[in-house]
Amino acid sequence: MRNANLTAHYYDLDEHDHPEGGSTLLGFWLYLMSDCLIFAMLFAAYGVLGGNYAAGPGPRDLFELPLVALNTAMLLFSSMTYGFAMIEMQRGRVGGVQGWLVATALFGAAFLSIELYEFSHLIADGATPQRSAFLSSFFTLVGTHGLHVTFGLVWLGTLLVQLAQHGLTEANKRRLLCLSMFWHFLDVIWIGVFTFVYLMGILR
Amino acid sequence: MSNSHADVPHFSLTDYRTGFFASVVLTAIPFWLVMSGVLANNTLTALVIAGFAVVQVFVHMIYFLHMNTKSEGGWNFLALVFTVIVVGIVLSGSLWVMHHLNQNMMPMPHNMNELP
Numbered sequence: 527m528r529n530a531n532l533t534a535h536y537y538d539l540d541e542h543d544h545p546e547g548g549s550t551l552l553g554f555w556l557y558l559m560s561d562c563l564i565f566a567m568l569f570a571a572y573g574v575l576g577g578n579y580a581a582g583p584g585p586r587d588l589f590e591l592p593l594v595a596l597n598t599a600m601l602l603f604s605s606m607t608y609g610f611a612m613i614e615m616q617r618g619r620v621g622g623v624q625g626w627l628v629a630t631a632l633f634g635a636a637f638l639s640i641e642l643y644e645f646s647h648l649i650a651d652g653a654t655p656q657r658s659a660f661l662s663s664f665f666t667l668v669g670t671h672g673l674h675v676t677f678g679l680v681w682l683g684t685l686l687v688q689l690a691q692h693g694l695t696e697a698n699k700r701r702l703l704c705l706s707m708f709w710h711f712l713d714v715i716w717i718g719v720f721t722f723v724y725l726m727g728i729l730r
Numbered sequence: 731m732s733n734s735h736a737d738v739p740h741f742s743l744t745d746y747r748t749g750f751f752a753s754v755v756l757t758a759i760p761f762w763l764v765m766s767g768v769l770a771n772n773t774l775t776a777l778v779i780a781g782f783a784v785v786q787v788f789v790h791m792i793y794f795l796h797m798n799t800k801s802e803g804g805w806n807f808l809a810l811v812f813t814v815i816v817v818g819i820v821l822s823g824s825l826w827v828m829h830h831l832n833q834n835m836m837p838m839p840h841n842m843n844e845l846p
Contacts, residue, residue: 551738552802559813566817570824595761602753605794609746616741703738710794714787720757721783725764729772 547700554704558711561674565715568670572663572723577730580658585727588653590644594724597640598716601675604633605713612706620694623702624686630709631682634675641672664723671719674712681705739796749793756786 607629614622645665648654655665685705688698760779762768769775791797799807 552805555802555806556809559809562813563816563820566820570821573821573825574828591761591765595757598757598761602750602757605753605790606746606750609741609750609794612741613743613746707795710790713794714790717757717783717786717790721760721779725760725779726776728764729776 547697550700551703551707554707558707561711562715565667565670565718568663568667569718569722572667575659575663576723576727578659580660582658582661583651583653584660585724585730588648588651589724589727591724591728593640593644594720597637597644598720600633600637600640601713601716604630604637605710607633608706608709612702615694615699615702618694620689623694624689627682627686627689631679631686634679634682638672638675638679641668645669667723668719671712671715674708674715678705678709678712681708739801741796745793745796749789752789752793753786756782756789 607626611623611626611630614626648661653661655662682705685698685701688701692698760782763775763779767775769778797806797810801807
């Protein structure tokens, strides 16, 4: 008897009830933290290689800050509109959520278009990823962030279909919360990109 | 049974508004500093804009990601602290080691054909 008590004390013998999706948000947060490590590696690579121009063009020749400022504004607006979508979700208004999600998608698409416009100009000017270590690490870091935004947009489109078909079910709310974390996380990464890549590149 | 959504943050318009306007200010000032070149010293400007970036990351974490030390029984925060430590080691270690390696390298011309 005494042994059984001890066992029960040290080992969790009771089966707990695990509500559906109860650990999704924590799990998604852990995913974001591992994603953060990927970006840390890319930032470190850029930090080490960012000064090796191989006699090619440097940040001062290539970066256009007004364009970057516009891009930053687009991503910040999209974070704000996603926040409005979350508030509508809290109020249980599916139409409001859909409206603000569409606005978020438009700002996200604007961000991507501006980024692709910038990339195409760089490549047209001969500043391709193969040109120097600086450009390789630049395209890898900024391109990985852009790829994340692209997948965020695909996810957003999928959720709009889900919302139209099933409304604000518990599962859909959970998915919206995960995408909310993902989207705001990308905005946090962008703070690092515009500060350490673009602004400090001009100062270099 | 406890509510499975106890850890879902409460979204308030005030939080988002505060975060948004703080972010606008914290973004605009670094861009202005670099584009106008108000501070003559580049190193000083770099330090100031790095400071603004750190503050803005905090603003986003608190007002947009609703980060606090208690959500999910503290596990969110613990994972964040662990990540920040690893990121700090990766960044400072890479830059430190590679900077010294660069200093110890023999100066080389950009064009390998110019080698003696």
